[in-house]
Amino acid sequence: MSPRRIAVVGASAAGLAAAEALRRFGWTGTLTLVGDEPHPPYDRPPLSKQLLQGAWEPDKLHLRAADQLDALGLDLRLGTRATGLDTASRTLTLDSGERLACDGVIVATGVAARTLPEAAGLGGVHTLRTLDDALALKERLSGTGHRLVVVGNGVLGCEAAAVARELGHEVTLVGREPLPMARTVGAEIGELLAAEHRARGVRLRTAAVGGFDADGDGPARHVTAVRLADGTRLPADTVLVAIGSEPAVGWLRGDPALDTTDGLRCDAYCAAAPGVYAAGDVARWQHPVHGRELRVEHRTNATEQGMAAARNLLAELAETLPDDGDGVPAPAAGRERRPFTPVPYFWSDQYALKIQAYGVLTGADRTEATVVDPEARKAVALYGYGGQATGVLAIGLPPRQVRSLRALIATPTPWEEACEGVRAAVA
Secondary structure, eight states, rough: OOOEEEEEESSSOOOOOOHHHHHTTOOOOOOOOOEESSSSSSGGGGGGHHHHHHOOOOGGBBBOHHHHHHHHHOOEEETTOOOEEEEETEEEOOOOOOSEEEEEEEEEOOEOOOOGGGTTTTTTTESSEEEEEEEEHOOOOOOOOOEEEEEEESSSHHHHHHHHHHOOOOEEEEEESTTTTTTHHHHHHHHHHHHHHHHHHHHEEEEHHHHHHESSGGGGEEEEEETTTOOHHHHHHSSHHHHHHHSSSSTTTTOOOOOTTTSEEOEEEEEEEETEEEEEEGGGEETTTTEEOOOOOOOOHHHHHHHHHHHHHHHHHHHHHHHOOSSSOOOGGGGOOOOOOOOOOEEEETTTTTEEEEOOOOOSSEEEEEEEEETTTEEEEEEEEEEEEEEEEEESSHHHHHHHHHHHHHSSSSSSHHHHHHHOOOH
């Protein structure tokens, strides 16, 4: 008899959404949720904002209360790492050596923060991906007058720099790109963000990091400065390395059936192999509308894809598992799998700026930006590829206008038609 078990590997937003959807859609068998952190599922976006700022306590980040998790009837394995997956037998191996035979597996392991080799073992150098990371950095920035160097001027680096500056610290933001978030948002919007950071007192530098200066010996070594490749020395008592992330797929590389190049490769249904699906930051899937593979590291996508993966897995299992009345997902029987075709969405809060974007911005071959109000930092930008509008971004616009902009890229729209729509929306 089948073990009647589904395992969800990754206990953050995508994994929790998948687990809840599995129960909601009718799975009554064992549902194992594996998380490598000891904490119950929590929200990550506030780590670089409300938590770091001190506005929220850690408990407020919990995605569900304890009684809500209990109601799911989970076989909850926190503080546990998955170390391998055999897709042929659908056997999941845990770091304890335990092997779990599964009917289905959903991979939602997310990403891990990149760091710099020179930072290994150096006190005062932080990354910011987990709750423990955020709490360590928050403690480090307690009080006032710290000299913080943020290495990396993408979304995370910019958010952390903004919070640290509002806390009264001396902040330098260093990036390989000449403008903040330029790789994602383009030069025009990058210029607007750079102006806001400079106006708030953040120093912006464009350079690669050459290394660190430190004092002390052994475990007591602590950073004193960041050395740039051009020879500049930036005094620092705290450094945040925010240079991006790597999909957490190392534990899957032992299975030749899986493609783990830039995440776990999936089809349009989020399936990586029979009975194996992926969701969230780790998933690289074929988006039918955009006609290319995407891997989206955004909070909203994690929840939506977790639900989609759960639904499609149950639809597959309803066709392949014998109906013996023991945990078969009857409500999914007769349902067909559906391609996952979201309109990706992300937001970023920096000072009083509310940045919102829909669709796909990266890889654009044309961009049209309109600064609606340079003093108030209000702007909108359209991004396109291959003659079609693929993404839109707004800063400081009211919700009604932002919603109207989303409609321009929800379905394929010719570039010129979308440009006219943007002009009409902000007129």
